[in-house]
Amino acid sequence: MNNTRRTLVVAVAAAAALATATTAGAQGQDYPSRPIKWIVPYLAGTAPxxxxxxxxxxxxxxLGQPVVIENRGGVAGNIGAQLAAKAPADGYTWVYSGSPMATNMRMYRKPGFDVMKDFIHVGRITQSDSVIVVQSDSGITNVKELVEHLRKSPGKMAYASGGVGTPSHMGAELLLAATGTKALHVPYKGASESTNAVAGKQVDFAIALISPTLPHIQGGKLRPLAVLSPARNPRLDQVPTLAEAGVPGISLVSFGGLALPKGTPAPVVQEVRDALTKALATPEVREKLEANGAAVVPSTPEEFAQSLRAEIALTEKLMKVANIEAQ
Structure with missing residues (x-):
């Protein structure tokens, strides 16, 4: 009797394993069979x-199916990330993941998700530089003059950011700490809004991704003072790095890519991974992405995950330097 039962248990387990493997294989073969939703945890018009x-x-x-973009901005990207983390793990919900989501692991006590545990990070797409901008008629023409204005009016000048914990917030606080100055922080819902705030003279300056600032710079409303990257950006090759402008030691690069909810079947993940690799190898796609000031930097899933871990560690270090407390 015992032998019979053991044989039955083994047979059932084998059948279950075969059914699971067959289902996973079918999911990979049939995927995608309907539209896909790609959540962007930021406002429309932002670089992401x-x-x-x-x-x-x-x-x-x-993939032969529509990829529908859904903007779910708010709380520095936490709202959209929370929705994606709770979505069915069937490959039909994606999320734009990147450095801000990693930063939020330290900037917020309760972000509502875990960037390393709740997602499968498929691969990186782009890497973007940030730039310090002021109004063109502000009378400020370089970083030295901006610092002089800040010192003359401690705490009276205001800067915009795309939200607490975003690279724009972190970069500005590091700049203030490095120069021994103070300014009022005015957070907005995204980089496009913070950039518009400077152009509209609601605040004095901002550090924002190059993409949303380019139209204002080209239109003559904003003046770029410096980029916060190791080297000059090709789209703003006449603009010095912050180190060249006299404030060394500050370099912030924002990156982003594609992630799926944890538990998504491996064949589906591979299908998405293969499609992303093919898309980023297309000259037309690369040209459009680079036209917005970004660099196309594809990666393996492992490389992307490691860059997110490194961003979490960097954020913890920078928060101490800039004396920023978790929200």
Whole structure:
């Protein structure tokens, strides 16, 4: 009797394993069979939104199904990330993941998700530089003059950011700490809004991703003072790095890519991974992404995950330097 029972248990387990493998294989073969939703945890018009729309269009053609972009901004990207983390792990919900989501692991006591545990990070898409901008008619023409204005009016000048914990917030606080100055922080819902705030003279300056600032710079409303990167940006090659402008030791680069909810079947993950690799190898896609001031930097899933871990560690270090407490 015992032998019979053991044989039955083994047979049932084998059948279950076969059914699981067969289902996973079928999911990979049939995927995708309907539209895919790609959550962008930021407002429309921001650099991540532009990146996703360009990449999503190419992925739609490759996968043969519409990739529908859904902007769910708020709380520095936490709201959209929370929604994605709770979505069904069937491959039909994606999320734009990147350095801000990693930063939020330290900037917020309760972000509502875990960037390393709740997602499968498929691969990086782009890497973007940030730039310090002021109003063109502000009378400030370089970083030295900005610092002089800040010192003359401690705490009276205001700067905009895309939200607490974003690279724009972190960068500004590091600049203030490095120069021994103070300014009022005015957080907005995203980089496009913070950039518009400077152009509209609601605040005095901002550190924002290059993408949303370019139209204002080219239109003559904003003046770029310096980029916060190791080297000059090709789209703003006449603008010095912050180190060249006299404030060394501050370099912030924002990056982003594609992630899926944890538990998504491996065949589906591989299908998405292959499609992303093909999309980013397309000259037309690369040209459009780079036209917005970003650098196309594809990666393996492992490399992308490691860059997120490194960002969490860097954020913890920078928060101490800039004396920023978790929200």
């Amino acid at each position: 939104d532009t990146t996703v729309r360009i990449t999503g269009e190419a992925l739609s053609r490759i």
